Amino acid sequence: MSAQPLLLLPGLLCDAAVWEPQIAELGDQADCIVADYGSASSITEMAQIALSLAPAGPLAVAGHSMGGRVALEVIRLAPERVTRLALMDTGYQALVPGFVGEGEKKGRYALLETARKDGMRALGLKWAPGMVHPSRVDGPVFEAVLQMIERKTPDIFAAQINALIHRPDASGQLAGIQVPTLVLCGRDDSWSPLSRHEDMHAVLPRSTLSVIENSGHMSTMEEPGQVTAAMKAWLNA
Template sequence: MTANVVFLPGLLCDGAVWTEQQAALPDYSCHIVSYGELDSIEAMARHVLDTCPERFVLVGHSMGGRIALDVVRQAPQRVSHLVLLDSGYQARAEGEAGEQEKAGRMALLELARSRGMRAVGERWVQGMVHPARLQQPDFIESILVMLERKTPTIFAAQIRALLNRPDATPVLQQLSCPTLLICGRDDSWSPLARHQDMAALVANAELAVIENSGHMSTMEQPQAVNQALLQWLQKHS
């Protein structure tokens, strides 16, 4: 029987994030989830469970990693292996730090409504990729085109989901399936130190660091990500 892999994109992302990973897994049945206008991590996770095969390898990037953790919380028996890339696990901070995050996200939403999704992408991408990638127009264009496929309405829904995200610390502590964390060495949005903290919470978790990569590791360094993913899957098959 062919094993299933479910890919969960992050904020404003879609299957373009997973193009190279799908190509590297010809022996798996791959499924990429779209969240539509769902506006909570919990609802997005329920959507995954409602639309995906009964049992699967679950791979989540960024916001998709948070959704993946809630999938495990809701139905741990459905997930055979878990991979979290450039992601996080904590709820929004209380106090000033949390308000600063909210203000930053709402400013981007206002930009989306006033100037369109491409304008959001042009600002957003600056801190999302390795600085060297900013000098590669074709690569940057591929990200901007992906973001343009979303709408301000979808952006608003996903912002609400992230601002109200649950603390997944208990989920990490209770994980029993094989778990791999992958992080770009230069990810300034979801830094390596956070992934080291996550790995410390999970029994027998493995951590792979992708060199010369920022937050968009699957697109920035697809071969390195594929190698880490394939070796780990073979090890735990």
């Protein structure tokens, strides 16, 4: 079987480290391209950058966390190019209006203030404990997440916060996606809960739901074996 282009889309303050275990194991099935959004400040701009990095022609697209939202925008912008879609530990709705949405904005801007005042690692120490399974806080995966955050800057964080606050609502898009779609989530993801992925799975016509045991939000790093197995099956669908 020849390898197919696979566009990998990282999440907020993430980079290729999120996908390292998968890249190492999927080489016989996929030619992996990891997007770097630079200073892009909208989900649409991130999707456009990601598409520009991929080779011409058909491709599979996988997005983790914010990258899942970018993946949905990629397939909206270029549906003729996307042969498979993976939405992992992510969401699809716009910012909720009213009290809940204002609370989300307040929380994100407070983290940005920490980053500007005390540095990116201080931000990570506040934010990352909720990103991994409780058993991994202060462990090697947690440290890898902190180091990834430190590779970004407060200005990049500000741009990505803007993208998330003004994120598009993909609710009406899901039912029209006709490619094999992997919906994957850590069972203990407290940031993008399993219930949201069950909702997506119920609407997406050709979707498979994969629940990653013993994992929080950073499933690709926390339980790489489970995630890679699910991705291999998806690439063969």
